[in-house]
Structure formats: C-alpha cells, structure tokens
Amino acid sequence: MIKGKSVQLKREENxxxxxxxxxxxxxxxxxxxxxxxxxxxxxxxxxxxKGKMNWEDYEKRYLEEIKDKGAAIQRIxxxxxxxxxxxxxxxxxxxxxxxxxxxxxxxxxxxxx
Numbered sequence: 001m002i003k004g005k006s007v008q009l010k011r012e013e014n015x016x017x018x019x020x021x022x023x024x025x026x027x028x029x030x031x032x033x034x035x036x037x038x039x040x041x042x043x044x045x046x047x048x049x050k051g052k053m054n055w056e057d058y059e060k061r062y063l064e065e066i067k068d069k070g071a072a073i074q075r076i077x078x079x080x081x082x083x084x085x086x087x088x089x090x091x092x093x094x095x096x097x098x099x100x101x102x103x104x105x106x107x108x109x110x111x112x113x
Contacts (some may be wrong), residue, residue: 004099016084
C-alpha cells in the first residue's frame, strides 16, 4: 500500500518505507529514502508560495515536471509490492500537496497495468 503523510508526523509501525519527496530537507526528518527528483522545482514552488499561481496551475505544471520521472515512480511502485510505503512532504493536508499528485500518478499506472 502506498500512502502519504506529513514529514512532521512521527513514524508509525504501518508506515513501512518512508520516502521523502521534498525539495528542502532537514537532517532531523525521519525518512528512509530521499527522492528529491519528485519534489517540485524551486521555481514552481516559489511561484506557488508567493501566490503567483493558483493550485490548478501549480498542479498542471507539477504534473508536467514529473512526466519524465517514470523511473522514480516505478521504484516506489516496486517497493510497494511487498510492503507499505509512505510518501512524505511538509503539508498536513494533502489536498494542496504534491505527494497526493504522485500517489494519483502511481494509482493510474497500477490501474493500467
């Protein structure tokens, strides 16, 4: 199973492998694998955080950014075959977080295979 949660939350037994997909990472974050290639680009993140684009535009641009990240997404899928995987990012609510978009992309790939 692949799920998401905030990196600010403590590790739980059912988290399995914790994969951090953030651009800016602190040494004290609790994760097993860092996959910054799935983090939004600095430019995209900056524009969104400064209010220069809405979520819909951010989502479209982020999905464009990860189109060529198939190997990273496949690695997560492969890890999730045998154990739980938890994607980590900063936001508590995944409604406006890119980890939800990655999980959606993973689910699309799994549904089409």
